[in-house]
Amino acid sequence: MKLFVELINNLLQTKITKMKKNLMLTLAAFAVLTLMFTSCAKPPEMEVTNAKAAIEAAKAAEAERYVAPQFKAVTDSLNVALTEIENQNSKFALFRSYKKATATLANTLTLANTVKENAAIRKEEVKNQAQQTLAETTTLVSEVKELITKAPKGKEGKEALEAINSDLALVEASLAEVSTLINNGDYLTAVDKVKAANDKAASLKAELEEAIAKKSMRK
Amino acid sequence: MGKAIKIIKRTFFTIIIVGLLTVTIIGLLILISPNPPIESLNLAQAEIGRAKDVEAQKYAKPTIEAAEDLVAQAQFEWKLQNKSYAFLRDYGKMLQLTKAALEKAKLATEKSLELKSTMHTELSVKLKDVDEKLKHFDENYAHLPLKGTTRQNFTTARLRYVESKEAFERGAYKDVGFNLDVASQLISKSVKDAHSFLSNYFENLGKWRRWADETVSWSSRSNAPAIIVDKFAHKIYVYHGGKLKKEFFAELGTNWIGTKQYRGDKATPEGKYHITKKKTSRLTKYYKALLINYPNDEDKQRYSSGVKSGMIPKRGIGNLIEIHGDGGRGINWTDGCVALTNNDIDKLFDYVGVGTPVTIVGSLRSLQEINGH
Structure with a gap:
């Protein structure tokens, strides 16, 4: 009887250990997935700030008055980028990609600088x-x-x-x-x-x- | 070793299962989550772009600003919704805002186009009107001995008009209005001043026309030449047998508006005269000359009563009024005579003789006829 009890105890101990291990594994899997989620793309905030600053500089150079169509093209480009960023923000973090927005912003920045020069x-x-x-x-x-x-x-x-x-x-x-x-x-x-x-x-x-x-x- | 493999296998399968579970959950959440109205937002932004293409910022400012504000609100709402869980998001307000923005932007485009078109039409008409007034003034009044301010107003009006036209041609309609209004006011004032200056002058129109008719009738009856000088038109008309035979451009005295009243007033007389002497180049310093019988009885009477009433200085009535050569200077420069180019005086000199009537009138046309209405 004593032997039987010990056997049961041993079995239970093994089960508990197994369960603990499984729990640990599950947590580890979640941790991996969480890491995957949290390590996904970040919005190109710096690029937005730079593009906006470049547009402001073009505006200060009176681009609106002297090269109005070009200035409008730049602001349109910024709008496209901002919409794309917000569109990506709407998605699940795992699926977000700001590559397109970043490329558009880079283009906006270049364009804004050109427009500023053209205005001048x-x-x-x-x-x-x-x-x-x-x-x-x-x-x-x-x-x-x-x-x-x-x-x-x-x-x-x-x-x-x-x-x-x-x-x-x-x-x-x-x-x-x-x-x-x-x-x-x-x-x-x-x-x-x-x-x-x-x-x-x-x-x-x-x-x-x-x-x-x-x-x-x-x- | 076998235990370790078992653990790895178990870990791998657990990750796969949890992963599949997560993907399924995410997939389900994606399926049930609403999509943001990007298309609607893009449409609104595109329409705002179109409105800006037609300069809505200038011509429909409040409407385009309202459209832009609605888009900004929609974007803010989008950001706000993005902060909540995907399946809890509600883009209804954002959609409403983008739709409202689209409508506003369309309205801004319409308003801008309409206003631009209206302004283009109105300004074209106004530019044409001012241009016509300037041309009219230039042709009919600019040569008159007008007050300094009248001419200054005319010149300022012309400067403002050209400035407006330049702005109009580069599509800056908003910059046209003010200058054009100033130009319009100034040229209208110049024309009004010129009219007021001439109104007394034209009071004698009936008499002048009667004199002209009498002269033409005399020419017809006598089958002889007769001369009519129209001071306002700066023209000499030569009739023969009642028919117009020749026409010459004439220059007059500096103060040719109004009849001659006394010596040195530099005015050209108005009245019915005749040639009293034909002077060849030996007898005149102005190439050739036709002396007329100024002053006639009417001139003498006017001078006497004018001196008596103190209206005219007692300087003498003046004399030696001629139609002579040395003209063609482009200005009214004589002391009261009528000057022709040497070519023209040659023709006239040969055509007329002593006794030929010379009727000098202020104008044959009324001020209304001159103004074209």
């Missing part, structure tokens, strides 16, 4: 155009002033010259406004304004040249 180039082009036309118009104004000294005077042209001088003063005032606009960095408006001033200065020059030509023809 375009801005510089418009600035140069404004400055060049301003210089041309200033030269035209000087030429008009020079022609005024040669234009018919006395009873022949006193009134006409007064009118031309008055117009010239308006052109010069407009050129001063153009300079202010250029200094303020509003190059597109400066170009519009300086073109108008150039147009008027050219017409005044033509008017004077015609009057002088008529005067010399009479001699």
Whole structure:
């Protein structure tokens, strides 16, 4: 009987040991799976921050104004990446992959930098155009002033010259406004304004040249 | 050794079973978990992109901002849902928000296109209107001896107009409006000032037309040449036998608006005169000249009453008004005479003689006719 009890005890002990082992194994398996879960992909937060910063920099370079379609393409690209990230966030951690989003963000970053450069180039082009036309118009104004000294005077042209001088003063005032606009960095408006001033200065020059030509023809 | 293999086998099978169980559970959870409305979100974002393509930020700002705000809310809701267990997520609100964003974005596109189209049409009309007013002023009034401010307003209007046109051509409609409004106001003011300046001048239109008719009738009756000078048109019309035979461009006195009243006023007289002397180049410094009988009786009477009432300075009525050569200068430059180019005075000189009527009128057309309405 005693022997039988010992046998039972031994058997139970073995079972308990086995059960303990099984439990340990199960826990180990869960641990492996948990490790698999927890070691899965992380969202590309740094890339998002960098891309957003690059877009802000492009915005600061007035890309929205000078290269609007390109700037829109960049913001569209960021939106695609953000949607993809959130889409991956919706999935089970094990199945998440941010490769596509990371690639899109890298592309967004490159694009944003290019757009920033393009905006600066375009801005510089418009600035140069404004400055060049301003210089041309200033030269035209000087030429008009020079022609005024040669234009018919006395009873022949006193009134006409007064009118031309008055117009010239308006052109010069407009050129001063153009300079202010250029200094303020509003190059597109400066170009519009300086073109108008150039147009008027050219017409005044033509008017004077015609009057002088008529005067010399009479001699 | 055998025991170790047993343990490894057991471990392997346990992992497989637990793994399969986990995958099954995950698979089931995936099956029962709702999917986020990505398609709807993409549609909304694409529509916002389209709206921006048509410059909704400029032309439908509140609507596009509302659409963007709805998308931001949808994204926030998505993030919020992603924080809960997959099978507990509810994307209903997100879907609603994306749908609302899509509708708003569509509305922004529509509004922007509509406003752009309206602005394009309205600004085109306005630009055309200002352009016509400027051209009209240039053709009809710019040569008048107007007040300084009238001309300054005209020049400023032209500058603003060209500036507006440039902005319009680069599609910056919002930048066009203000300058164009200023241009429109200034040119309208210039035209109004010119009208007001001319309104007294044209009071004598009836008399001028009567003089012109009488002159043409005389030419017809006498079968002889007669000259009509239209000061406003800067034209000399030569009739013979009542029919228009020649037409020349003429330059006048500096202050040609209004009739001549006294010596040195630099005005060209208005009245019915005739040629009293034909001067060849030996007798005039202006190539050739046709002297007329200014002042006539009416001029003398006006001068006397003007001096009496103190309206006219007592400087003498003036004389030696001629139609002469040396013109073609492009400005009104004489002391009151009518100047033609030497070629034209040659033609006129040969065509007329002493006694030929010379009727000088302010205008043959009314101000309304000149303005085209």
